Amino acid sequence: MTSPSLPVDHAGLAVLSNQECLLRLRAAPLGRIAFMSGGDPVILPVNHGMDGDTIVFRTNPGSKLFAADNELSVSFEIDGSDPDQRSGWSVVVSGVATRVEDPADIARLNLLGIEPWANVVERMYWVRIRTYMLTGRQVVHAGEL
Amino acid sequence: MTSPSLPVDHAGLAVLSNQECLLRLRAAPLGRIAFMSGGDPVILPVNHGMDGDTIVFRTNPGSKLFAADNELSVSFEIDGSDPDQRSGWSVVVSGVATRVEDPADIARLNLLGIEPWANVVERMYWVRIRTYMLTGRQVVHAGEL
8 A cells, every 4th residue: 555655754654645644534434532531641442434534423421522522632543454464554633622512513423324333322422623633654664665 | 252241331331351451462463552742642553562461562762762761641552343243342551651671671571572563763662551550341232231
């Protein structure tokens, strides 16, 4: 998926374009969000979707909705790996969590078909991550440069 | 992998035992660490290993080594999913990042066979996550309860 001509960062990882990052965010069913909760960082997996170029997900009252109501800084990550090839990639979004409150937005999001896998407890609320930075990296091996 | 008799948390997810969490941490080649960097949370993927019951990984000078040298609180996550079954699980560790400095420890870790997939730039340093909380969750569907 990666051309050897991709730029490489200081850690020796190939840099994915913004366009490629957005494509992968659209294709991934599952990501992880990190934010501060009770003074410590926490990572939680979420089934996300994309509304235009922003990440959205459903949740119920709890730490993720608290983060959104307080517009906390968050990091969101997706990745993929091939252990046999010792290869992997990741896309990391920096942004701010916000609760979606506009009824028209909520109606549109409800049509996206994003249903959490964990469905024993209904997840009533939508959270949007307003992106301010998007980075994508892919492992390249020395022979590929 | 999950018995229907597992306890279920407030979000409707089955709770994995500590023993099960440690087994999955040992089996997973890739996890994600989150910590505060420059005032914002960031998630980064790492190839980790286990040294006893603690998570260890190699790194080079950068934000992860800075987190270790400052003994920052971190969250570490692994997960697995089966999109067709709308099923998934995650193990989340809360802990403190520390740089491994004891030469005997470093010599032992160097024998663990944990080689980062990204090998264009050598990763010289070991970071250990001192665990203070370990939680594991698995999606269960209403029919399985």
